[in-house]
Structures are given as structure tokens and as C-alpha cells.
Amino acid sequence: MAHWVKLFLLLFSFHSYAIDTVKIATGHSHTDIRYLYNKELLIKALEVTSSSFGLYQLSVLKGAIPNPRRLNALKQGVVLNVAGMLANDNWDRNAIRVKTPIRRGIFNYRLLLINKNNLSKFKHISSIETLKTLSVGLRRGWKTHKIMQHLGFNVASSHNYDSLFAMLNKNRFDYIPRGVHEIYPELAAQSKQFKNLTIEPKLAIYMPLPEYFYVSPLTPSLAVRLDHGIKILLENGFVDQLLDQYYGDFIHQADINNRTIINVGNPFIDQSQKLQTPHQWYNKQEN
DSSP states (O other), X not given: OHHHHHHHHHHHHHHHHOOEEEEEEOOSSTTOHHHHHHHHHHHHHHHHTHHHHOOEEEEEESSOOOHHHHHHHHHHOSSOSEEEEEOOHHHHHHSEXXXXXXXXXXXXXXXXXXXXXXXXXXXXXXXXXXXXXXXXEEETTOHHXXXXXHTTOEEEEESOHHHHHHHHHTXXXXXXXXXXXXXXXXXXXXXXXXXXXXXXXXXEEEOOOOEEXXXXXXXXXXXXXXXXXXXXXXXXXXXXXXXXXXHHHHHHHHTGGGXXXXXXXXXXXXXXXXXXXGGGSOOGXXX
């Protein structure tokens, strides 16, 4: 009996003092709001679970890790064991996805960057069928490129991000779909050089592209902890406050409620979770 008591006390002591080491990489710049949002949410999720899961320490790798290398680094778990990523079959196979979305899916809504001389082209666009009559410009490697090409859209491809705006300015295609968090900063930056760019005022497309935290397969308990923590933060309103802090201005400008929404879909992800947990997902009626 004494042996089992000692073993229990040993295990209890270990559990009480074990510290979760959380390893992340910095964003692409000090103003990268996706990284800043992710970091703040991550820290808060760790804080609200400290009474249940114990203390934590955060290790931040200086310098962003390019996407092709991030999954490998995550699998190894040496310099990285948590990373934010759009839902991805390859990552699902090789890492542990924290099942609660980290931005309630606000990236699912995309506005159309267009050439202002072509505004009239969009007046009668109201469905996926009519949208397919126009050409879309996308960078190779983007999830939107893979989805829209698979769905039969007329895709004009580019290997270079900046050249997309130059091509749109010259009418090489009709529009670029960009997230509500992306399109306003991009227009402000690119319109200095390309004067014909503007945002189409009446349409938005809905393309499910939820983002999640992925955790190294070497630290499965950390995935459980983060899922528990983010659910708490959804329930107590912290996630909504954080979304408003980082993306509120963009959401307000987008005025999604007063736009015609064209549901493009995403054949590469499972939508069943959204149906089971609707409170975790952004609804356009909320803005």
C-alpha cells in the first residue's frame, strides 16, 4: 500500500510542477497582425488553462519559417511545436489540429479587387455560375488558386504576388478575391502605383478557409490544452474582443451584411464541424 501511495505522490508532484514549453516562430514582420493575433490568443489560452494544466513557458524563434519548412519543423518539435495554418489535409496527416478555429472563420469572406474601368461587368453577377463567366487572377500556391481551379473557374495564374496587381491594372483578368483583412491594406499600398484598382462595392464570395493551431505530434497534451482554452475564450467573449481589436475596422468597412454573397465553397475541407458547432463560426449578421 505504501508503495502505491509513494507512486501517487510522485506522479502528483510531477503533474503539479510540469511546465508546458510552447515554441512558436515570429511573423513576417513586426506589423504582421495575423502573427500578433495568434500570439495573443495563444498566450491567453495558456493562461486560462493554467489551473487545470499547469504553468507554461513561451519560446519564440526569431524569424519566420517559410511554409514549406514549417510542417517539417512542427513534426520534429525542436524549434517549433505550435503554428497557425489554414485547414490543410497534409498538416492534418502530419500534425495535430486544435479543433476550434482561431478566428471564427472570418477569412471565409472575400471581397473582389477589380479594375475600376470594369465596374459594369459586375452589375449582373449574383451566382457562382455568373461569376465563372469572368476571369480571376491568383498566385500559384494559394489555397484560393487550388480551390477555384478545381471548381472550373477561368484562372489566370502568376508566380509573383506583386505582378498580380500590375496584371489587374492592365485588364489581364477581371478580379482578385482577397480576405477582408487583406484587401484594404493591399489597395492602399498598390493603388499608389496602379491607379485603376478599386474594390467592387456590392459582392463578396464565401469560401471556407478556416485557420487553426496545429501542434507537434510529440506534444499531444498541448493540443488538448489549447482546444480547452480557446473554447473558454469563445464562451467568455475574449475571442470576439480580440477579433474586434485586430480586424474590427476591416469587418466594418467590408459591410458584409449589405453585399450579395456568392457561395463558392471549398471541396477540400470537411464542413461537418461547422454544422455541429455554429457558435464557433463568424456569422455575417454579427457585424
